Amino acid sequence: xxxxxxxxxxxxxxxxxxxxxxxxxxxxxxxxxxxxxxxxxxxxxxxxxxxxxxxxxxxxxxxxxxxxxxxxxxxxxxxxxxxxxxxxxxxxxxxxxxxxxxxxxxxxxxxxxxxxxxxxxxxxxxx
Amino acid sequence: xxxxxxxxxxxxxxxxxxxxxxxxxxxxxxxxxxxxxxxxxxxxxxxxxxxxxxxxxxxxxxxxxxxxxxxxxxxxxxxxxxxxxxxxxxxxxxxxxxxxxxxxxxxxxxxxxxxxxxxxxxxxxxxxxxxxxxxxxxxxxxxxxxxxxxxxxxxxxxxxxxxxxxxxxxxxxxxxxxxxxxxxxxxxxxxxxxxxxxxxxxxxxxxxxxxxxxxxxxxxxxxxxxxxxxxxxxxxxxxxxxxxxxxxxxxxxxxxxxxxxxxxxxxxxxxxxxxxxxxxxxxxxxxxxxxxxxxxxxxxxxxxxxxxxxxxxxxxxxxxxxxxxxxxxxxxxxxxxxxxxxxxxxxxxxxxxxxxxxxxxxxxxxxxxxxxxxxxxxxxxxxxxxxxxxxxxxxxxxxxxxxxxxxxxxxxxxxxxxxxxxxxxxxxxxxxxxxxxxxxxxxxxxxxxxxxxxxxxxxxxxxxxxxxxxxxxxxxxxxxxxxxxxxxxxxxxxxxxxxxxxxxxxxxxxx
Numbered sequence: 001x002x003x004x005x006x007x008x009x010x011x012x013x014x015x016x017x018x019x020x021x022x023x024x025x026x027x028x029x030x031x032x033x034x035x036x037x038x039x040x041x042x043x044x045x046x047x048x049x050x051x052x053x054x055x056x057x058x059x060x061x062x063x064x065x066x067x068x069x070x071x072x073x074x075x076x077x078x079x080x081x082x083x084x085x086x087x088x089x090x091x092x093x094x095x096x097x098x099x100x101x102x103x104x105x106x107x108x109x110x111x112x113x114x115x116x117x118x119x120x121x122x123x124x125x126x127x
Numbered sequence: 128x129x130x131x132x133x134x135x136x137x138x139x140x141x142x143x144x145x146x147x148x149x150x151x152x153x154x155x156x157x158x159x160x161x162x163x164x165x166x167x168x169x170x171x172x173x174x175x176x177x178x179x180x181x182x183x184x185x186x187x188x189x190x191x192x193x194x195x196x197x198x199x200x201x202x203x204x205x206x207x208x209x210x211x212x213x214x215x216x217x218x219x220x221x222x223x224x225x226x227x228x229x230x231x232x233x234x235x236x237x238x239x240x241x242x243x244x245x246x247x248x249x250x251x252x253x254x255x256x257x258x259x260x261x262x263x264x265x266x267x268x269x270x271x272x273x274x275x276x277x278x279x280x281x282x283x284x285x286x287x288x289x290x291x292x293x294x295x296x297x298x299x300x301x302x303x304x305x306x307x308x309x310x311x312x313x314x315x316x317x318x319x320x321x322x323x324x325x326x327x328x329x330x331x332x333x334x335x336x337x338x339x340x341x342x343x344x345x346x347x348x349x350x351x352x353x354x355x356x357x358x359x360x361x362x363x364x365x366x367x368x369x370x371x372x373x374x375x376x377x378x379x380x381x382x383x384x385x386x387x388x389x390x391x392x393x394x395x396x397x398x399x400x401x402x403x404x405x406x407x408x409x410x411x412x413x414x415x416x417x418x419x420x421x422x423x424x425x426x427x428x429x430x431x432x433x434x435x436x437x438x439x440x441x442x443x444x445x446x447x448x449x450x451x452x453x454x455x456x457x458x459x460x461x462x463x464x465x466x467x468x469x470x471x472x473x474x475x476x477x478x479x480x481x482x483x484x485x486x487x488x489x490x491x492x493x494x495x496x497x498x499x500x501x502x503x504x505x506x507x508x509x510x511x512x513x514x515x516x517x518x519x520x521x522x523x524x525x526x527x528x529x530x531x532x533x534x535x536x537x538x539x540x541x542x543x544x545x546x547x548x549x550x551x552x553x554x555x556x557x558x559x560x561x562x563x564x565x566x567x568x569x570x571x572x573x574x575x576x577x578x579x580x581x582x583x584x585x586x587x588x589x590x591x592x593x594x595x596x597x598x599x600x601x602x603x604x605x606x607x608x609x610x611x612x613x614x615x616x617x618x619x620x621x622x623x624x625x626x627x628x629x630x631x632x633x634x635x636x637x638x
Contacts, residue, residue: 028622048216059209063363066349067356074348080335082347084198091205092405103394114630
């Protein structure tokens, strides 16, 4: 972590961190309303909900088919390998793909935007 | 034969003890004891997480389920991977940013209330004990089989092992024991898969056809194990939301320096453990093909010895030297797997008792650094002794219901309070207590009324209670919040919590 940023000034020991900022809830309300923090939260939401929603939707569909349409799961694809196993294999690939996308995008954007939000908090706080 | 097995057992044991000795010298502060000083790399924590998640239940259980029930076993294995999507994207980073050692830390940071922390302690202890007892019972059965010593002596042996690791080496020893175990386990899996693929001339689809020919097309269909139409969905819900509520998994995110490392360590876990779960289908089908279901059932009714029996077959068969070496190695690794997992569970439980209950609830945080470590060690001894006691009682009892219970309570009691603490402004202490109480009671009652406990006479038809108990847990949390009433000062504090949770502002906990 870049120790040069002004934000580091706020990084204190958690135990002693009953800091001035914390007692002043107005500052925190301003902090979460700040454009930089809003941008971080929007970035997170835009990344997480589509990825998580799509993958969980696929998985739920698979489990419902496994419960309610077992003949469909038994339709052969290649040799004895059937639709059910194809969906299971796709679930592995989907989990890995989604996780890689999340980590790549998060690594690229979250830290930069977090540091900006913390830096803005430092500048914006009335201390 | 016994000599060889004992030799491999002792080799692995002495390796882990050497790690513990090395780790003990690096374990002085409470942070080092509970969280390895927050200094692990993504790769280290990823391997340790994979070790935590590839328990004996996964290692032996999934391949056994595939060998006996076909597709349902494969569904079980992939469910264990899917669960980490929620951990990765919703829970790991904010948890790491707002807690120090335990789940209780996050809840207390959010609620600023000792009652809320206490509720988290209850959730932690129940889940950990329900998780630990089947592991201990499994280890007892395994050692009894391999070394011929009694079940009771085996349990005590496991108890001593896990207490020694945690007592002297804390999180550093627990982590490295877990890493060693993960490497051994993955190496064994790679050897096994290469050999079984060689046995079918590297045409894995041959295994699917041979299973179909021998046992009928039903093996390649769902419904042999997950009988009720909603069983599969409820099982997946247990994993999807339960993993995020397992305290010994969550604790691992405190061992890394920042959110970025936490995130990358989950990715390591998903490829390491996920790859292993994927090949359990091949291992199970190979066991069904080469060893045969009758022999697997004869060795263990639950199919838990399918993988060791396959290893014996691929090594050259029973009675040959290669077969014995393979069998002994696999059993020793399974034993190491159990030992490592129960050590992690012991550590997470002693954190809940020493750090949450004693230091923060009873003494209100006024405990010196030295005393914190001392209390943590006393708690470790107590947790270890209790676990051994339950392990001894568990002999001959159907522990299957406990396995279901652990993950169902995690999904129904712990997950709702974590999720709502992180994301809902109005969520309050009464909500935490309501969520834990309703989630806990509903999952226990429904599991006891279900097929795992009552077999054919089940009142609740679905094996995993999560499909009903998790919504009930959320309902309890909402009701509690409503009863607790609104508190503008408390709701205003959510801003600070939310900012820290998502920006990771207090990044360097030890500076």
